Amino acid sequence: MKKIGLLFVLSILSITALSISSASAATVFTDITTTHRAYEEIYYLAEGDIPTSDKAYIFSPDAPMTRAHAAAMIGRSIQLSSKSNSNKFSDVPTSNFAYGYINEAVSRGIIFGYNNNTFKPNQTLTRGEMALLISRAFGYQSATTNDAANELMSKGISSGVGKGNFGTTQQMKRGDFAVFLARAINAEFRAGGIKETSSKMYVNVSASDSLNFRKGPGSGYNSTKKFFTGYPVDVYYSVGEWVYAKGDNQVGFFHKSYLSTDQPSIGSTDQYPKEPIDLELPPVKEPLNDILVIVDPGHGAHDPGARGYGFQEKNIVLDVSLRVKKYFQQTPIQVKLTRETDVFLSLDTRAAFASKYKANSFISVHANALNGSANGTETFYYAANNKNVDQSKALATYVHERMLEAWGLRDRGVKPGNYAVLRENTVPSALAEIGFIDNRTDNAYIASATRREQIAKAIFLGTLDYYYHYEKRPEVAALYTKFNTKPSIKHY
Numbered sequence: 001m002k003k004i005g006l007l008f009v010l011s012i013l014s015i016t017a018l019s020i021s022s023a024s025a026a027t028v029f030t031d032i033t034t035t036h037r038a039y040e041e042i043y044y045l046a047e048g049d050i051p052t053s054d055k056a057y058i059f060s061p062d063a064p065m066t067r068a069h070a071a072a073m074i075g076r077s078i079q080l081s082s083k084s085n086s087n088k089f090s091d092v093p094t095s096n097f098a099y100g101y102i103n104e105a106v107s108r109g110i111i112f113g114y115n116n117n118t119f120k121p122n123q124t125l126t127r128g129e130m131a132l133l134i135s136r137a138f139g140y141q142s143a144t145t146n147d148a149a150n151e152l153m154s155k156g157i158s159s160g161v162g163k164g165n166f167g168t169t170q171q172m173k174r175g176d177f178a179v180f181l182a183r184a185i186n187a188e189f190r191a192g193g194i195k196e197t198s199s200k201m202y203v204n205v206s207a208s209d210s211l212n213f214r215k216g217p218g219s220g221y222n223s224t225k226k227f228f229t230g231y232p233v234d235v236y237y238s239v240g241e242w243v244y245a246k247g248d249n250q251v252g253f254f255h256k257s258y259l260s261t262d263q264p265s266i267g268s269t270d271q272y273p274k275e276p277i278d279l280e281l282p283p284v285k286e287p288l289n290d291i292l293v294i295v296d297p298g299h300g301a302h303d304p305g306a307r308g309y310g311f312q313e314k315n316i317v318l319d320v321s322l323r324v325k326k327y328f329q330q331t332p333i334q335v336k337l338t339r340e341t342d343v344f345l346s347l348d349t350r351a352a353f354a355s356k357y358k359a360n361s362f363i364s365v366h367a368n369a370l371n372g373s374a375n376g377t378e379t380f381y382y383a384a385n386n387k388n389v390d391q392s393k394a395l396a397t398y399v400h401e402r403m404l405e406a407w408g409l410r411d412r413g414v415k416p417g418n419y420a421v422l423r424e425n426t427v428p429s430a431l432a433e434i435g436f437i438d439n440r441t442d443n444a445y446i447a448s449a450t451r452r453e454q455i456a457k458a459i460f461l462g463t464l465d466y467y468y469h470y471e472k473r474p475e476v477a478a479l480y481t482k483f484n485t486k487p488s489i490k491h492y
């Protein structure tokens with residue numbers, strides 16, 4: 001977790017550097033995807049490393065907002081110190097994650113404790129408390145809960161709960177708190193836009209420097225423009241040491257230290273003040289959505305593949321692959337199938353698919369046949385002269401083990417195989433032979449929709465294991481919880 005003190009130092013250092021600031025390693029939450037009602041606000045806060053949570057990568061928007069989390073998120077928003085020497089409360093030990101923020105916020109009169117030196121850190125915040133907390137933290141001068149509630153409503157930060165009632169005693173959910181906090185920080189999230197009046201100020205840095213104009217109050221936020229000394233800007237309100245301002249027809253945040261009420265004078269130059277420079281923003285990172293998985297149902301159309309007991313491989317593996325797709329669609333991980341209907345694709349086309357879509361891994365789904373006597377599950381990877389041998393073997397192994405766990409058919413092993421879809425592939429790839437379609441035992445599994453759902457889930461979970469263990473993506477942990485399972489044993 002970043003320390004606010006360090007952020008402050010970085011923000012000062014950053015103005016001397018003309019290079020574009022790198023994207024922050026913002027927190028990501030696997031339970032907040034693009035369709036969530038508070039998606040924009042929560043990820044806006046996350047860019048500034050503002051949200052706190054009890055579980056890594058999980059925001060829990062519907063869980064109650066505790067007083068400790070509220071103090072911490074407010075503290076991070078207005079850049080309070082996370083370290084404090086004054087221990088004011090018997091129920092907030094130094095080991096409490098919000099210890100510094102709570103004590104600092106109390107010192108500044110932003111939040112208060114209860115009798116007998118208690119703070120009740122795990123008590124749920126009410127809407128009334130939220131209104132007062134935001135009002136004090138953002139300097140609204142509201143003395144009472146009613147004043148604070150009215151202030152928030154007039155600014156478009158919060159609406160009432162109906163019939164002119166603010167719902168002062170109602171308990172806050174974490175998602176709602178995040179929405180109100182984002183609106184308090186950045187008026188672009190408010191219904192009516194900026195209600196505050198502005199005052200003119202000027203960028204005041206040395207002639208050789210520039211000032212970053214950021215998307216939020218902190219150096220974790222990307223810079224959208226650079227301003228040069230003497231440039232006039234309209235300042236609306238403060239968020240801790242930062243101000244929300246409009247400059248060059250855009251809104252954003254400046255650090256207060258580099259603005260002055262008088263225009264700084266400067267020796268003669270060709271153009272003073274210099275025009276701001278627009279910066280290109282890196283794409284916003286979401287949890288795991290940088291991963292694209294390709295699922296390749298074997299065969300198709302005039303190529304039925306293996307046959308047995310009235311079943312054709314091409315139909316079975318398409319059904320399984322479509323089920324795998326549905327699992328991935330419940331996650332931020334992107335998924336594409338090489339075919340979704342009964343069409344023929346050449347092996348070259350299949351192998352080129354991953355590189356065409358810049359995918360990250362490839363899994364081909366097949367069923368076997370051999371005169372009815374052979375049975376079991378086997379998984380292949382290409383083991384010769386390929387830069388992805390280790391990755392492919394890991395992917396094959398993780399998928400294979402989940403398939404054995406799901407169906408419990410004979411274990412024919414994880415093996416090197418010289419198949420074109422693997423050999424010609426440019427990404428880690430594996431080929432799963434789920435079972436023998438012409439074997440009585442295996443066919444009973446292949447013929448059952450319930451069983452096909454199980455093997456699809458196994459292929460999905462095996463792929464997750466690969467990303468969790470081999471590609472070291474800890475965000476996957478939350479997906480195991482979602483699908484009521486645990487990571488596999490780590491092999492690679």
Ligand SMILES: [Zn+2]
Nearest residue numbers: 298305366367
């Ligand atoms: Zn096949």
